[in-house]
Amino acid sequence: MNINEAIDLLKENGYKATGKRKDILNYFADSDGYRTAKDLIKFLEKKDDAVSFDTIYRNLHLYNEVGILETTELNGEKHFRMNCTHHHHHHFICNKCGKTKEIEVCPMDEVTRSLANYEIDGHKFEIYGLCPTCQ
Known part of the structure; x- marks a missing residue:
């Protein structure tokens, strides 16, 4: 899934594509593999030191719920990555x-x-x- 497809999916589900949400999408689009919420927070803090943990977790779970991100559990911690929707694998x-x-x-x-x-x-x-x- 690319960023434009993700934004379209957000809008189809009644959500706005805010600046912070786009930053999160960009982070996962540029990541090669699964990343944690902590990884995302570190990335966002480089851009803006006022990062709300609640906002991050809420958006990660929203993205998973609407099919933008997929999740797995590694070492007892939830990890996220951009959903691969083009073929079954x-x-x-x-x-x-x-x-x-x-x-x-x-x-x-x-x-x-x-x-x-x-x-x-x-x-x-x-x-x-x-x-x-x-x-």
């Missing part, structure tokens, strides 16, 4: 730096066979480890 996530690599393989064919009598509403498949740079 999964991620390898580096436990140290949070960078991601797309994985084109999806285990759902096997899972669907194993759960033939079950109704599946969705899935999330992630692999964790260390990227070549962090090893």
Whole structure:
């Protein structure tokens, strides 16, 4: 998802694209991988020292709710990244730096066979480890 698509999605859901919201979108658009709220706050404090933690967390959860950001949990902390909406894929996530690599393989064919009598509403498949740079 790019910034313009994200802004359109905000507006479609009845939200304004304020300057702070655009700053948050720019941060995630420029990030390669998952980032924490703390990472975002550090970035925003460089631009404006009056950053409200409540505003940051509220917007992160709003972006996740409307589909702009996706989340995962690493080391007991919620991490966010710009949603990948162009094709179905999964991620390898580096436990140290949070960078991601797309994985084109999806285990759902096997899972669907194993759960033939079950109704599946969705899935999330992630692999964790260390990227070549962090090893």
